[in-house]
Amino acid sequence: MKILVTGGAGFIGSHIVDALLAEGHSVAVLDDLSSGCRENLPASVPLHVGDIVDPAAVAAAFDTEKPDAVCHQAAQMSVSRSVREPLFDAKVNCIGLINVLDAAVRHRCRRFVFASSGGVLYGDVTVPAPETTPANPVSPYGITKWVGERYLGFYAAEHGMTAVALRYSNVYGPRQNPHGEAGVVAIFSKKLLAGEPSTINGDGRYVRDYVYGPDVAAANLAALTRDSPRLSAGSLTSLNIGTGVGTDVNELEAVIRHEVDAVRSTRGKTPSPAPRHGPPRPGDLRSNLVDASLAETVLGWKPSVGLGDGIAKTVGWFAAGLS
Numbered sequence: 001m002k003i004l005v006t007g008g009a010g011f012i013g014s015h016i017v018d019a020l021l022a023e024g025h026s027v028a029v030l031d032d033l034s035s036g037c038r039e040n041l042p043a044s045v046p047l048h049v050g051d052i053v054d055p056a057a058v059a060a061a062f063d064t065e066k067p068d069a070v071c072h073q074a075a076q077m078s079v080s081r082s083v084r085e086p087l088f089d090a091k092v093n094c095i096g097l098i099n100v101l102d103a104a105v106r107h108r109c110r111r112f113v114f115a116s117s118g119g120v121l122y123g124d125v126t127v128p129a130p131e132t133t134p135a136n137p138v139s140p141y142g143i144t145k146w147v148g149e150r151y152l153g154f155y156a157a158e159h160g161m162t163a164v165a166l167r168y169s170n171v172y173g174p175r176q177n178p179h180g181e182a183g184v185v186a187i188f189s190k191k192l193l194a195g196e197p198s199t200i201n202g203d204g205r206y207v208r209d210y211v212y213g214p215d216v217a218a219a220n221l222a223a224l225t226r227d228s229p230r231l232s233a234g235s236l237t238s239l240n241i242g243t244g245v246g247t248d249v250n251e252l253e254a255v256i257r258h259e260v261d262a263v264r265s266t267r268g269k270t271p272s273p274a275p276r277h278g279p280p281r282p283g284d285l286r287s288n289l290v291d292a293s294l295a296e297t298v299l300g301w302k303p304s305v306g307l308g309d310g311i312a313k314t315v316g317w318f319a320a321g322l323s
């Protein structure tokens, strides 16, 4: 199958590209490289550098590649930028999505998989939230992910596509950008490897559901390629992708510091410093977890990498980049 991955040069997108190639699929990428980079992709993968907000750039990629299916990862994904610039957020996450959906319809793509977010849809939840939890997005980013799912449902019904929205929890792993606001694992890994302390917001008792990037890629692979009686042409299926396991930021920092110190000791360096606590970040949810049991029923997917292993692999990747 030929699959076009938008945002495929980014963190999650590039792991999806790897997973698709490993299964023998043909892959092409459309990405404006605003946060992704060419180095994340194998040289053999065609990269169309273009903005999804520009219908001509989207049409050019589809006309060249003629994909059978689309995996839509490209997005404006900063919550704080969405608050400062809601118009920009809506352009990329709504207009950009509609451009990609229109092109998918013109090319009769059979399947469309969309990167949604459990974190921003469900709000503060202390037990893993199922997909039936009422959506309560409180930021423009959360609103555009929710609206994106509604558009996807409409296009699926109107044009007979099979549509899947994967609602990720907090994704981490190799290739995550340590300069963004979302990648706490990447940010702490980079700081600690440099011998600097992590800064934990407030008391650090903010619980999140951390899922490993290549596991999220495996969920996308299944959503793009698997036949399931629960996935049908003309309808949207929304599925949570996470572990259901909560970890607070203090615990997370300790796990990362443990792995970093193992690396530092092999390099003859002193243990990294203890964390500092900064002011709390306004609006941060206390707890957010997703229940991914429906993804197991529909896609046969469940996470395979636990937090300890995933953090070890992630720290190892950042450390290799510094060696």
Ligand SMILES: NC(=O)c1ccc[n+]([C@@H]2O[C@H](COP(=O)([O-])OP(=O)(O)OC[C@H]3O[C@@H](n4cnc5c(N)ncnc54)[C@H](O)[C@@H]3O)[C@@H](O)[C@H]2O)c1
Binding pocket: 006, 007, 008, 009, 010, 011, 012, 013, 030, 031, 032, 033, 034, 035, 036, 037, 050, 051, 052, 053, 072, 073, 074, 075, 076, 077, 092, 096, 115, 116, 117, 118, 119, 167, 168, 169, 170, 171, 172, 177, 182
């Ligand atoms: N990382 C997480 O924890 C998380 C959680 C929930 C949902 N998501 C969603 O997963 C998707 C991938 O996120 P990621 O963490 O890999 O981020 P990322 O920034 O690494 O990837 C996004 C990619 O999209 C590209 N892009 C951005 N705007 C574009 C545009 N206008 N036109 C073309 N390409 C554009 C970027 O260059 C980048 O390569 C996003 O849709 C994001 O909203 C991520």
